[in-house]
Every structure is written in C-alpha cells, then in structure tokens.
Amino acid sequence: AGESATEPAPDPSGGVVPFRGPHQAGIVTPAQDRLHFVALDLTTTDRRAVISLLQRWTTAAERMTAGAEAAPGGAVNRNPEAPPSDTGEALGLPAAALTITFGIGGSLLDKLGIPRPPELADLPPFQQDQLDPAFSGGDLCLQACANDPQVAVHAVRNLVRTGFGTTSVRWSQLGFGRTSSTSTTQQTHRNLFGFKDGTNNLKAEETDLLDQHVWVPPEQGPPWMAGGTYLVARRIRMHVETWDRTSLAEQESLTGRTKGVGAPIGQAQEFDLPNLGPGSPIGVDAHIRLASAENNGGAKILRRGYNFVDGSDGLGHLNAGLFFVAFMRDPHRQFVPMQSALARRDKMMEYIEHTGSAVFAVPPGLGDGAYWGRTVLEG
Numbered sequence: 001a002g003e004s005a006t007e008p009a010p011d012p013s014g015g016v017v018p019f020r021g022p023h024q025a026g027i028v029t030p031a032q033d034r035l036h037f038v039a040l041d042l043t044t045t046d047r048r049a050v051i052s053l054l055q056r057w058t059t060a061a062e063r064m065t066a067g068a069e070a071a072p073g074g075a076v077n078r079n080p081e082a083p084p085s086d087t088g089e090a091l092g093l094p095a096a097a098l099t100i101t102f103g104i105g106g107s108l109l110d111k112l113g114i115p116r117p118p119e120l121a122d123l124p125p126f127q128q129d130q131l132d133p134a135f136s137g138g139d140l141c142l143q144a145c146a147n148d149p150q151v152a153v154h155a156v157r158n159l160v161r162t163g164f165g166t167t168s169v170r171w172s173q174l175g176f177g178r179t180s181s182t183s184t185t186q187q188t189h190r191n192l193f194g195f196k197d198g199t200n201n202l203k204a205e206e207t208d209l210l211d212q213h214v215w216v217p218p219e220q221g222p223p224w225m226a227g228g229t230y231l232v233a234r235r236i237r238m239h240v241e242t243w244d245r246t247s248l249a250e251q252e253s254l255t256g257r258t259k260g261v262g263a264p265i266g267q268a269q270e271f272d273l274p275n276l277g278p279g280s281p282i283g284v285d286a287h288i289r290l291a292s293a294e295n296n297g298g299a300k301i302l303r304r305g306y307n308f309v310d311g312s313d314g315l316g317h318l319n320a321g322l323f324f325v326a327f328m329r330d331p332h333r334q335f336v337p338m339q340s341a342l343a344r345r346d347k348m349m350e351y352i353e354h355t356g357s358a359v360f361a362v363p364p365g366l367g368d369g370a371y372w373g374r375t376v377l378e379g
C-alpha cells in the first residue's frame with residue numbers, strides 16, 4: 001500500500017506558472033498564499049539605464065519563476081572572491097507558483113517625458129483618507145506572489161538588488177493570506193475581520209467579463225497598453241480590536257453577508273446571489289451593496305488582496321489590515337466610484353483606515369524575447 005518510491009510526489013507548492021503569454025502572470029493566476037509587493041523610484045532619468053535594468057529584471061524574473069536562481073552561477077558556483085549573483089535563500093526550494101507582475105507608475109512616465117494615459121491620472125482624495133506618503137506612489141512596482149513566503153521575498157530582494165544604481169525602494173508590503181479567489185477552482189479565504197473575502201470576485205474562467213472589466217482593449221489606447229490592465233493598491237489598516245468588540249449581528253449587517261457560510265444576508269449558501277432589490281434584507285449602507293456593480297454603474301473589478309500584520313503600533317494594537325490590490329481597465333471609472341461610495345457611506349469605515357495608495361499601468365504579457373516595458377520605452 002501507499003505510494004511507490006519511484007512515483008514523483010505531487011508538488012504541493014503549485015509548480016511553475018508560465019512567465020510569458022498574452023497577459024502578465026499574477027493577475028488571473030489562481031491567487032497564491034503569499035505576497036511581497038514593492039514600489040520603487042527611479043534614481044536616474046537616463047532612458048538607456050532604465051531599458052538596461054528592465055532587460056536584466058526580465059531575465060532574472062523569468063529564471064526565478066521557473067525555479068532557477070536569479071542569474072547563472074547563482075549563490076555558490078562563481079568566483080569565491082566576488083559577491084554571489086543570487087542571494088541564496090531560495091536554494092533548493094521549488095518555484096511555488098511564483099509570479100512576478102510588473103507595473104509602471106504615472107510618475108515614471110512624467111520623469112521620462114512619456115505622455116500619461118488618462119487612466120493613470122492621480123486618484124482623487126477620498127473622504128477619511130489617512131494616506132502616508134511613505135506607503136504611497138512609486139515609479140515602478142513589482143508584485144511577487146508565491147505559495148512560499150521565502151520564494152516571494154527572494155524574488156523581490158534579488159530584483160531590488162539588480163536595480164541598485166537605477167532604482168531605490170520606496171515602500172514594500174508583505175502579505176500572508178490571500179483575501180481573494182481569482183478562480184472558480186479556489187475556496188474563498190478569510191480576511192482579518194474573519195469574513196470570507198473574494199466570493200463575488202471576477203474569476204479567471206469568466207473570460208467575457210475579464211474582457212469587459214479588466215483587459216485594456218486596443219481601441220482604448222495607448223497602443224502599449226492593449227491587453228494590459230491597471231493595478232490599484234490600497235494599504236488598509238483594520239482596527240481589529242474594535243471589530244472584535246462588535247456583536248456578530250452588527251458585523252454581519254455591516255458586511256451584508258453571514259460570517260460562517262459567507263452567504264448574502266437572507267440567503268443560505270455562499271454563492272447565492274444577493275437580493276439588492278425592493279424589500280432586500282441587506283442594509284442600505286452594507287459593504288456589499290455599496291461596492292456592488294448595481295450601485296456603481298455596472299463597474300466590477302478583479303480583487304487580489306492579502307492580509308498583513310506589520311507588528312504592533314506601540315499603543316497596544318496590532319498594525320494589521322488588508323493590502324487591497326485590484327486590477328481593472330480604468331481606475332477612474334471603476335475603483336473611484338466604488339471607493340467614493342464606500343468612503344461616504346460604508347459603516348465599515350469606522351473600523352478601517354486607508355493608509356497607502358498607488359496606481360500602476362500593468363502592460364500586457366511578453367512574447368518570446370521581449371522585455372518588460374519595451375513597447376513603452378522604445379515607442
């Protein structure tokens with residue numbers, strides 16, 4: 001009985017996700033368990049230096065997503081008198097479904113004299129924003145997701161290291177538990193309020209809806225964004241201690257869903273459709289009503305966020321929350337109305353605080369031989 005010794009054991013870490021394709025990986029890829037997100041600023045405006053970095057980043061990222069070291073020679077097989085070309089902490093670890101998604105901030109385009117697409121205009125301020133510049137903006141971003149935190153951190157660390165002299169880290173965020181499902185094959189995980197999060201998300205299998213809400217069509221422009229998407233990141237602190245003193249009934253009514261099953265209030269099962277029409281048992285200020293497509297002119301987004309706990313705040317509270325990441329065709333027609341409605345009316349706002357914000361253009365996926373940003377920088 002049992003498995004034969006010669007049978008390869010299934011790779012529980014998720015294997016290798018293809019790096020090249022029509023869209024970048026890490027968007028509709030089934031959400032991995034861990035995140036390391038970094039925003040960087042250019043330290044030069046020399047376009048050739050930026051192109052050279054993006055070429056080296058692409059090569060290193062493609063290697064690492066395949067489970068290889070960042071550069072040939074790696075951690076131990078090169079000149080012992082020189083620093084190793086890979087930092088080494090992922091030696092012997094599988095690829096763990098690592099994806100690295102690359103994004104460009106409006107500020108990078110300004111610095112290099114490239115016109116910003118209107119979708120990349122700065123977000124307006126929202127009521128109750130408590131944004132910290134130390135957690136906002138950035139010329140470039142790299143989103144590394146994997147099923148092993150060491151693999152995600154290794155990827156970001158080696159890319160940051162490669163960028164030395166051309167970029168510097170502006171801010172970074174670790175996430176430890178996905179709060180979104182991006183495929184119907186995945187179970188819904190829970191956020192730090194204890195609720196299933198990601199139930200009514202766009203899913204990889206809904207290709208028509210992705211074309212409608214996520215992927216930039218060629219006619220939208222600019223040409224270098226066709227097949228790409230825009231990423232909105234919000235670092236949202238959650239006051240979990242206050243939430244934990246709130247009754248279950250109040251928690252469910254604020255959310256608009258039950259805590260156990262995750263069903264819309266008034267329904268029995270998680271994936272039952274919410275009744276938002278006349279006589280609805282879901283409150284007028286419930287989170288899922290305010291964020292729904294019905295309340296936002298039909299707008300939907302692909303959420304791909306992560307829980308975080310960044311230690312404590314020195315005042316006896318966890319510095320915990322949701323690192324909200326979402327992909328969409330146009331932040332101003334999708335995220336902005338949603339967040340405006342939530343900031344104005346969502347009673348959940350009493351328990352949360354938006355402390356960081358950034359928007360990035362995520363160009364389409366790469367064909368053979370192409371490097372990140374080529375079509376933007378070479379015209």
Ligand SMILES: C=CC1=C(C)c2cc3[nH]c(cc4nc(cc5[nH]c(cc1n2)c(C)c5CCC(=O)O)C(CCC(=O)O)=C4C)c(C)c3C=C
Nearest residue numbers: 191195196197198199200236288291292293322338339352
């Ligand atoms: C502007 C967009 C959104 C922000 C910011 C946001 C923050 C946020 N959300 C939760 C918890 C839940 N959100 C849920 C659903 C949901 N949230 C958004 C958008 C934002 N959330 C949307 C579009 C939806 C789907 C609405 C619908 O049509 O049903 C849910 C319910 C489960 C689910 O469908 O995912 C929970 C729970 C927190 C805690 C939070 C900030 C910290």
Ligand SMILES: [Fe+2]
Nearest residue numbers: 197287288291
């Ligand atoms: Fe939400």
